[in-house]
Amino acid sequence: MRYYETLYIINPDLADDAYQEVVAKMNALVQKEKGVVTRVEEWGKRTLAYEVKKFDKGSYVLLQYCGESGIVEELKREMTLDDRVIKYQTIKLSDHADPEALKAAGEEERKEPGEEEKITEDERRAADEGEDGIQ
Secondary structure (H helix, E strand, C coil), X not given: CEEXXXXXXXXXXXXHHHHHHHHHHHHHHHHHXXXXXXXEEEEEEEEEEEEECCEEEEEEEEEEEEECCHHHHHHHHHHHHCCCEEEEEEEEEECCCCHHHHHHHXXXXXXXXXXXXXXXXXXXXXXXXXHHHHC
């Protein structure tokens, strides 16, 4: 399967329900086309570099997924027809990808911040103990 990433910008004036509906629609479309969604990141509202369809802000969503080549055309068609999506861009990250490995890697990156801090503190203690033993 090919690995793709689509960044799309949603109308910032939408209600929360409508915003979530757009995100769910795009995820469902990938699954309908026999693709696998590996990661969805909602970046929130941000200022655009230039006006797009008379909007100076937009709600950013990053969608990473695996699928065959036709999936991009279908996603592009749906985003063009949906007035709530004001801009989008898709790039191919890889020709051959394992969706399960990508999902696992994505979950690993989303560790709780407390866990990372604990690991760092434990490593520091071990390093300190090691230095004391050498001297």
